[in-house]
Amino acid sequence: ARLAAIDRVLADERVARRIADALQFLDADYFRAVKADGSASAARLDRFSKLMDAAAADPNFSTADQLGAVGSKLAAIKIVKGAIPAGVARAARARVAATLAEEQIPYVRSGIINAVLPIFDVLGQNEQAYRIVQGELAKTATPYYYKADLGELAESLGRPNEALRWYGAGYAEARGIATRFQWGQIYAATLLRLAPDDEMKITAVTSSVLGELDGPDRIHRRARMRLERIDQALRKWDGNAQGAHHEVIVALHARMQQICVKIPQPEPARASCDAFLAGA
Numbered sequence: 001a002r003l004a005a006i007d008r009v010l011a012d013e014r015v016a017r018r019i020a021d022a023l024q025f026l027d028a029d030y031f032r033a034v035k036a037d038g039s040a041s042a043a044r045l046d047r048f049s050k051l052m053d054a055a056a057a058d059p060n061f062s063t064a065d066q067l068g069a070v071g072s073k074l075a076a077i078k079i080v081k082g083a084i085p086a087g088v089a090r091a092a093r094a095r096v097a098a099t100l101a102e103e104q105i106p107y108v109r110s111g112i113i114n115a116v117l118p119i120f121d122v123l124g125q126n127e128q129a130y131r132i133v134q135g136e137l138a139k140t141a142t143p144y145y146y147k148a149d150l151g152e153l154a155e156s157l158g159r160p161n162e163a164l165r166w167y168g169a170g171y172a173e174a175r176g177i178a179t180r181f182q183w184g185q186i187y188a189a190t191l192l193r194l195a196p197d198d199e200m201k202i203t204a205v206t207s208s209v210l211g212e213l214d215g216p217d218r219i220h221r222r223a224r225m226r227l228e229r230i231d232q233a234l235r236k237w238d239g240n241a242q243g244a245h246h247e248v249i250v251a252l253h254a255r256m257q258q259i260c261v262k263i264p265q266p267e268p269a270r271a272s273c274d275a276f277l278a279g280a
Contacts, residue, residue, distance in 0.1 A: 003033055003044075010047050020055035021065045023048075024072035031079040045080045049073050056095070063099060063108070067115035070095055074122045089123055096120075100132065106140055117149060126156050144173040148186060160194040171205075177212065178223060184209030185226040192237045202237075203248050206230065207255050214259045219269040231276050238280065253277040 006026070010016050016023065026048075034044045052073035056066045070092050077084050096116050104112060113136060120129035130153045137143045147170035154163035167187040174183040188206045195201065209230070213219055219227060234252065238245040253276065260273035 002030075003037060006030070007044070010044075010051065013051075016051050017054060017058070020051055020058070020069060021061055024052060024055065024065075024068050026072070026076075028075070028079055031076050034076075035080045041080055045076060048076055052076075062111070063104075064111035064115040067096070067099065067112065067119065071115065071118040071122065074119060078122055084123070092119055092123065093125075109136070110140065110142075110145060113146070113149070117153075121156070126153050129153055130157065142175070144170045144175075144183060147173070148183060151186075151190065155190070155194070164190060164194055168205075171209075177215070177218060181209065181212040181218070181223050182226055184212055185230055188230060189233045192233050196237060196241070199245060199248055203251060206234070206252055210252065210256055210259065213273075214262070217269075219263070219272050224269070224272045227272060227276060234277060235280055249277055249280050253280065 009019075009023070031045075034041050037044075052069040055061055055069035056073075058066065061069070074084055074088070074092055077088065096119055099112060100116065113133065117129055117133075120126055120132075130150065133146050133149050133153065136146050140146065147166045151163045151166035151170065154160075154166055164187075167183075167190045171180070171183040171187040174180045184205070188202070188209050191198065191202050191205055213223065213227070234249060238249050256273065256276045260270060260276075263270040263273055
């Protein structure tokens with residue numbers, strides 16, 4: 001039924017072109033379903049690829065959205081066909097190279113870098129992406145944004161210690177309440193994943209990250225979702241160790257309660273705060 005619903009959208013070229021920047025976010029689950037529906041998979045992929053080609057050339061979309069369309073097409077082809085044809089990959093690399101060679105104002109440049117990273121990833125060129133992002137550090141007033149990208153790239157390249165250094169540096173340099181909590185949550189989650197035996201570091205970093213929420217109107221929307229992610233990651237970490245990290249869980253729950261008691265009971269944020277590691 002969902003495939004049919006998307007078919008109807010893609011079949012209306014006028015509508016599909018207008019919302020191509022949204023359709024590029026059709027995810028891997030959709031394309032796995034396309035692949036599984038064998039008889040129609042080729043036609044669906046062809047229609048989607050042509051739409052992304054049109055979006056990639058549409059001046060009504062930003063350069064970052066145009067590159068997003070390129071990346072979406074590549075990802076779709078890789079999932080459905082299993083490999084990206086050499087000519088298609090070559091054209092994508094040329095498009096990226098030409099765009100990166102252009103001069104852009106910083107905030108536009110950062111959006112473009114975010115758009116090209118998935119292209120490098122699907123083409124298996126994360127080492128090249130790593131070098132490119134490193135080169136951007138000196139060109140931006142907010143290098144901590146790129147340091148999170150470098151952490152992710154280093155992790156994908158099998159360099160966990162390097163990844164942790166980048167994530168840690170990104171959190172240390174981040175500015176703004178919501179941004180500091182976001183970068184901190186990413187760093188804490190990475191420690192749980194890459195250094196699960198370092199209880200002292202995990203406790204110190206996570207306690208610091210929770211402290212970013214100590215203040216009025218800080219647990220809502222993005223922060224609330226990221227708080228839930230920390231909760232889930234910590235529970236999984238302790239569960240994988242058969243409860244060996246229980247003392248850390250208790251300490252972090254107590255740390256959060258120091259923040260929760262300052263939030264009035266009627267506020268929705270109080271319930272989200274109290275739920276953190278409750279009963280763990």
